[in-house]
Amino acid sequence: MSALSNSNWDRRSVLRAAAGLAALGPLAACGGNTGREGGGSSGKGLVQYFHAYGEAGTQEAIKRYAKAYDEARVTTQWITGNNFESKLFSALLTDNAPDVFEFHPQLQMIKSGQVAPLDDIIAPVKDDFNPADIKSHTVDGKVYGVRMIDDPQFFYYRKSVLEKAGVGVPQTLEELAEAAEKLTTDKVKGLFLGNSMVSTNYALVWAAGADQLNAKNEIAYHTDDVAAALKVYRKMFTSGHLLLDAPADYWDPSALVQGLTAIQWCGMWAMPVMQKALGDDLGIFPFPSAASGAKPAVYNGGWSMFVNAKGKNVDLAKEYVKWLWIDQKEYQEDWALSYGFHIPPRTSIAESATKLKSGLPAEGVKLFTDYGRFDNISWTQAMITALEEVIANSVRKGMDPEKALDAADKKVNLELKKLFG
Amino acid sequence: MSTTTTRDATRPAPAKVSKTKPRRGMGGSTFNFWLFTGPFLIGLVIFVYIPIGWSAWLSFFEARYTVTPDKFIGFDNYKLMLTNGDFTKSLVTFTVFAAIIVPVTWALSLGLALMVHRLRFMKAFFRSVFFLPTACSFVAASLIWKMSIFSGVRFGMMNTVLSWFGVENIAWLANPNPPWYWLVIVTVRLWLQAGFYMILFLAALQNIPPELYEAAAIDGAKPGWQTFRYITLPQLRATSTAVILLLLVAAYQAFDEFFNLLAKTTWGRPPLVELYYTALGDDQDYGAGSAGAVILTLLICTVTLLQGRFMGFGRGEETK
Numbered sequence: 001m002s003a004l005s006n007s008n009w010d011r012r013s014v015l016r017a018a019a020g021l022a023a024l025g026p027l028a029a030c031g032g033n034t035g036r037e038g039g040g041s042s043g044k045g046l047v048q049y050f051h052a053y054g055e056a057g058t059q060e061a062i063k064r065y066a067k068a069y070d071e072a073r074v075t076t077q078w079i080t081g082n083n084f085e086s087k088l089f090s091a092l093l094t095d096n097a098p099d100v101f102e103f104h105p106q107l108q109m110i111k112s113g114q115v116a117p118l119d120d121i122i123a124p125v126k127d128d129f130n131p132a133d134i135k136s137h138t139v140d141g142k143v144y145g146v147r148m149i150d151d152p153q154f155f156y157y158r159k160s161v162l163e164k165a166g167v168g169v170p171q172t173l174e175e176l177a178e179a180a181e182k183l184t185t186d187k188v189k190g191l192f193l194g195n196s197m198v199s200t201n202y203a204l205v206w207a208a209g210a211d212q213l214n215a216k217n218e219i220a221y222h223t224d225d226v227a228a229a230l231k232v233y234r235k236m237f238t239s240g241h242l243l244l245d246a247p248a249d250y251w252d253p254s255a256l257v258q259g260l261t262a263i264q265w266c267g268m269w270a271m272p273v274m275q276k277a278l279g280d281d282l283g284i285f286p287f288p289s290a291a292s293g294a295k296p297a298v299y300n301g302g303w304s305m306f307v308n309a310k311g312k313n314v315d316l317a318k319e320y321v322k323w324l325w326i327d328q329k330e331y332q333e334d335w336a337l338s339y340g341f342h343i344p345p346r347t348s349i350a351e352s353a354t355k356l357k358s359g360l361p362a363e364g365v366k367l368f369t370d371y372g373r374f375d376n377i378s379w380t381q382a383m384i385t386a387l388e389e390v391i392a393n394s395v396r397k398g399m400d401p402e403k404a405l406d407a408a409d410k411k412v413n414l415e416l417k418k419l420f421g
Numbered sequence: 422m423s424t425t426t427t428r429d430a431t432r433p434a435p436a437k438v439s440k441t442k443p444r445r446g447m448g449g450s451t452f453n454f455w456l457f458t459g460p461f462l463i464g465l466v467i468f469v470y471i472p473i474g475w476s477a478w479l480s481f482f483e484a485r486y487t488v489t490p491d492k493f494i495g496f497d498n499y500k501l502m503l504t505n506g507d508f509t510k511s512l513v514t515f516t517v518f519a520a521i522i523v524p525v526t527w528a529l530s531l532g533l534a535l536m537v538h539r540l541r542f543m544k545a546f547f548r549s550v551f552f553l554p555t556a557c558s559f560v561a562a563s564l565i566w567k568m569s570i571f572s573g574v575r576f577g578m579m580n581t582v583l584s585w586f587g588v589e590n591i592a593w594l595a596n597p598n599p600p601w602y603w604l605v606i607v608t609v610r611l612w613l614q615a616g617f618y619m620i621l622f623l624a625a626l627q628n629i630p631p632e633l634y635e636a637a638a639i640d641g642a643k644p645g646w647q648t649f650r651y652i653t654l655p656q657l658r659a660t661s662t663a664v665i666l667l668l669l670v671a672a673y674q675a676f677d678e679f680f681n682l683l684a685k686t687t688w689g690r691p692p693l694v695e696l697y698y699t700a701l702g703d704d705q706d707y708g709a710g711s712a713g714a715v716i717l718t719l720l721i722c723t724v725t726l727l728q729g730r731f732m733g734f735g736r737g738e739e740t741k
Contacts, residue, residue, distance in 0.1 A: 085701075085702065086697070086702055089701055090701055093486075108705070114486065195595060195685075196684065196685035237596075243574070244592035244595035244596065245572055245573020245574065245577075245593060245594050247568045247572050260574055382704050384703075385703040388685055393687055396595065396596065396686070397597050397598070397687070
C-alpha cells in the first residue's frame with residue numbers, strides 16, 4: 001500500500017497550520033527590513049546604498065545623518081565585502097533599486113539613464129566645489145552626482161626604517177625599486193603595492209607621463225614609457241622585495257602598522273590610524289616619476305552621491321541629497337574628518353578644517369593639490385578591468401607588456417566604440 | 422487451521438481510506454502529492470525554469486544595462502562569447518580542472534568511506550568529522566584558506582611550518598609561476614566536498630551483501646585489493662557513476678572559492694566567474710552573459726550525457 005494513500009494525519013490541522021503561518025506573514029514583515037518601509041514625518045521612504053567603509057563609526061554616522069532628515073524615512077543598505085559594484089548594478093535593474101547611492105562618476109551610467117543630472121541642486125554652490133570634482137562629474141554641461149569626499153592615495157613609509165637602511169625618499173620608479181630591495185629583511189618586505197597590485201594603476205600611468213584617455217576619448221595609456229614602467233614593476237614582483245598575499249589589502253593600514261612592510265600605498269583615510277600607531281615615525285610621498293620629465297602622481301579617489309534616475313522618488317531623492325551633501329555642512333565636515341581623513345570637496349569646508357592645517361595631514365593636502373589627478377568620467381568599469389588585466393598579465397604572469405597593453409587596447413576600444421560610436 | 426471464521430477479524434481495517442469521499446478529479450494521494458511537491462515545483466519554476474528561459478531569450482538581444490531589451494541581434498552574443506579569448510580559455514581550463522579534481526575527489530571520498538566503513542569503534546565520530554566540512558560555506562572556507570592557512574606573510578600557517586625547514590615565504594595566491602594557487606584551490610575543494618561523497622559511498626558500501634564477500638572467500642579470493650577490485654568496486658558502480666556526474670557538474674559550476682581566492686587575476690578563472698564579470702562586474706552585458714550561460718549549460722549537458730553513456734548511468738541496477 002502506498003504511504004501516500006494512507007491519510008493518517010489530520011488534513012485540517014495542516015490547513016490550519018498553513019493559515020496560521022499566512023497570518024504570521026504580516027507580523028514577520030514588521031520585523032523585516034524590506035528597504036521600502038514608509039516613515040519619517042511625511043510617511044515617505046528612501047533607500048540609500050553605501051559600501052562598507054573601514055573606519056570605525058562610519059556606518060553609525062551615515063545612519064545618524066539619515067535619521068535627522070525629516071522629510072522621509074531614509075533606510076541605509078551598508079554593503080560589506082568586495083561586491084558593492086555588482087550588488088549596485090544588479091539592484092539598479094530592479095524595482096528595488098536604491099533611490100540614492102554612492103559610486104564613482106562613470107559615463108556608462110549616464111548613457112544608460114541610470115543617474116539623474118543634479119544641476120538644479122548644485123548650481124547655487126557650484127563655485128564652492130573643487131573645480132576638478134565638478135569637471136569629473138560633468139557630461140555635456142550637466143553635473144551628475146555630488147562629491148562627498150576626496151581621497152588622495154600615496155605612499156606611507158616608516159621614517160626610522162628608511163633612515164636605518166640609508167634610503168632616501170624615492171624620486172623615481174627605479175629608486176622605489178632600489179629602496180624596496182634595501183629595505184627588505186627576513187622579517188620585513190620593502191614595499192606593499194596591494195595584493196593584486198592594481199591599486200597604483202592610474203598613478204603608474206600618470207607618473208609615466210601618459211593618461212588613461214586623451215581629450216578626444218582615445219587610448220592614451222599605451223606608450224613606451226608605460227611599458228617600460230611595467231617592466232620595472234615586473235622586476236620588483238619577481239625580486240622578492242614586495243609584500244604579497246598580505247591578510248589585508250592596500251586600503252587597510254595594518255601592513256605598515258604591523259611591521260610587515262616599510263613602505264605602503266594607501267589612502268589618506270588611514271592616516272589617523274597610522275599616526276596613532278606610529279606617531280611621528282611616519283612620512284608620505286607621491287608615486288615617483290616613472291619617465292624622464294614626468295611628474296609624480298597622486299590618485300584622488302573618493303566617493304560621490306548619485307540619484308537613481310529611474311527611481312520612484314527622484315525629486316525626493318534629490319531633495320535628500322541636497323539636504324545632506326549640500327546644506328548640512330556640519331555633517332559633511334564630520335563625515336570627512338571625524339573617522340578617517342578625507343578632503344572635503346567643498347572649498348569652504350576644506351579651508352576651515354583645522355585637522356588638515358598642519359603636520360602630516362597638511363602634507364597630504366599639499367600632495368593632493370600639487371600632484372592629484374581625478375577620475376575620468378569616460379573611464380568605465382570595463383576599462384578599469386582591462387587595465388587591471390595588464391598588471392595581472394604583464395607584471396604577475398610575465399607577459400610582454402606590449403602584448404598585454406595590446407590586449408587591453410582591444411577591450412578598451414570596444415568599450416569606447418559602444419560609448420561614443 | 423480455520424480459514425473462514427477468523428479471516429475478517431484479522432484483516433487490517435481499511436476504514437479511514439474507504440470512508441473518505443472520493444474527490445472529483447483529485448484523489449487523496451494526488452492531493453497529498455501536490456500538497457507536498459507543489460510548493461517546490463512552484464519554486465523550481467519561478468527560480469529555475471523562468472530564469473533559464475529568460476536567460477535564453479536575453480542571449481538573442483543586445484542587453485547592456487538592462488534585462489528587458491528590445492534590440493534583437495540573433496547569434497551575435499554567441500559569436501562574441503565564443504571569440505572572446507577569456508571565456509573560451511576558461512572553458513578549456515575548467516575541462517582540465519574537472520579532469521583532475523573529479524578523479525581525485527572520487528578516490529579520496531571512496532578511500533575515506535572504505536576507511537570509516539571498516540572501523541570497529543568510533544565509526545559515528547569519524548563519519549561526522551569527515552562530513553562536517555560540508556556544512557561550511559565555500560566563501561568562509563576560502564577566506565580561512567586565504568587569510569590564515571595560505572597567507573603569504575611569515576605568520577601564515579603554511580609559511581610558518583615551511584620556515585621550520587628553512588623555506589622562504591611563498592606567495593601562494595599572488596604568483597602564478599609556479600601555480601601554487603591550484604594547491605590552495607584543490608585542497609579547499611577537497612576539504613569541503615570529500616565528506617559529502619564519502620557518505621554516499623558509505624551508504625553504497627553498506628548495501629553490498631556480505632554473502633558476496635563470503636562466497637568470494639570460499640572461492641579463494643584474497644581479502645584486500647583482490648576483493649576490492651572484483652567485488653567492492655563493481656558493486657559501487659552505480660554510486661560511482663552518480664558521484665562522478667555530480668563532481669563534473671560541480672567542477673564546471675565552480676565559483677565561490679575562485680572568486681574569493683583569485684580576485685583580479687586572469688588565470689584560474691572558471692566560466693562562471695567570467696560570466697559574472699561579463700554580466701555584472703564590468704560590462705553589465707546581460708545578453709553576452711546569458712549567451713555564455715547557455716553555452717556553458719550545453720557543455721555541461723554534453724559532458725554529462727557522454728559520461729553517462731560511457732559509464733552507463735542509470736544502468737547500474739540492471740547490470741548487477
